[in-house]
Amino acid sequence: MTSLSMLGAIALLLLSILLIVIVLQRENGLADRMVAVDALAACAIAGCLLAAAASGQIVFFDVAIGFALVAFVATVGWAYALAATTEDAP
Secondary structure, three states: OHHHHHHHHHHHHHHHHHHHHHHHHOOOOOHHHHHHHHHHHHHHHHHHHHHHHHHOHHHHHHHHHHHHHHHHEEEEEHHHHHHHHHHOOO
16 A cells, blocks of 8 residues: 555544544443444454554454454344343333
């Protein structure tokens, strides 16, 4: 990647992280916060991939894959927990 496109990608990634943090502060619902944290995990994966592109190190791809797997399992777990709590509510 050229340095200009890399800087643009980093700027967009930082902007999306900033917007996600704002959503996390404003939202009160558990489901909305779960979606925001999942989007934050996607930004972390994108950051790993950008680091791999910038440095040329293949190990960042492995980190991104591992983080994606952990984020997926965590999202499924939180969704299951949220569904269980809403079924128990009167």
